Amino acid sequence: MDFLLYQNTIYFLLFAIASGIMLAIPSLRKGALGGNGGSISTKEAVQMANKSSALFIDIRSAEEFKNGSIPQARNIPMDELEQKVPSLPKNKPVILVCNMGRTAQKAAGILQKLNIEEVYVLSGGLSAWTQDGLPVKKHTATGGKK
Template identity: 30%
Template sequence: MPTSLNDWLRILENRMLYLSSEAAEQVRLSAKEGKCEGLPLRVAALVQEDGSFHYAIGFEDTPKDEDVRFSDKGVDLIVAPASAGNTGRSMYPFEEIDPATLASWLEKGESVRLIDVRSPAEYAQGIIEGGELMPLHLIPLQMPEAKEGEKLVIYCRTGMRSGQACGFLSQQGKDGALNLRGGIVAWAQQGLPISRADKDVSVG
């Protein structure tokens, strides 16, 4: 995701937002599961007073004049300019952190609750140390929250499913969930450690 307003404007001008093959497949799967097939994925940035960004993603086909529309890997995308306002009733903002930030928190011993929304099979292949298995479909049932003074970080393989989880929690009024940008793939690509999951990876 872009980290500055200039980056965002450059994306709008040059249509530089690309999806990995894995992310494109996850978008299609999410659209099917959410009965949103045929709707484009809208990505918007909300600029905060301190200049930082919150991101809002969702399936929505109510383009505005300033939106940029294009396709990548068979996925229709709408990129909205950065703004200080709400982006629509079906768009729910959430915050992101990068792997280096999470690694720093864990190294310092800060209180972090890590939720892994991948499948049990993916979880069994390796996790971020402390990751708690809670597949995406269980998020509405278990509604994870952080204790007082604790950070809630949600991750998946590439950041798409965890972004959905953060957006859902925001929709339900549960603010504060942080999406790990790029997921466990980005974590591993930065040389950060992957741990073995417990033998028992049952959920429920």
């Protein structure tokens, strides 16, 4: 009878360890993204924007931005990023957007060095956003010559 108790104890311990690991994985994954310039999907980006008022920063050129962007995105071209970081809110997550996601990875490193804590990169960039059928806003020049 002692043998059954011992075997059940082993099963219980294995179950507890497996449960602990399964509970820890999402937390570890979330921690790996937050502040590390981790990539997030378009779905995760939309959820983050809705839940925590994440700020979309489009680092493409002003011309590319004008031709189409995420509707609530703010355009800060890559070459102006360092100068404009002080104007970014410190208490909101920042989601960086470029065409495909590669340039945004470099921008994430810059923001982290300048103490922006929650920095994410939109995986696949604006291309993934449009492929997923999400809205894109075209900007028109206002007040210019006709």
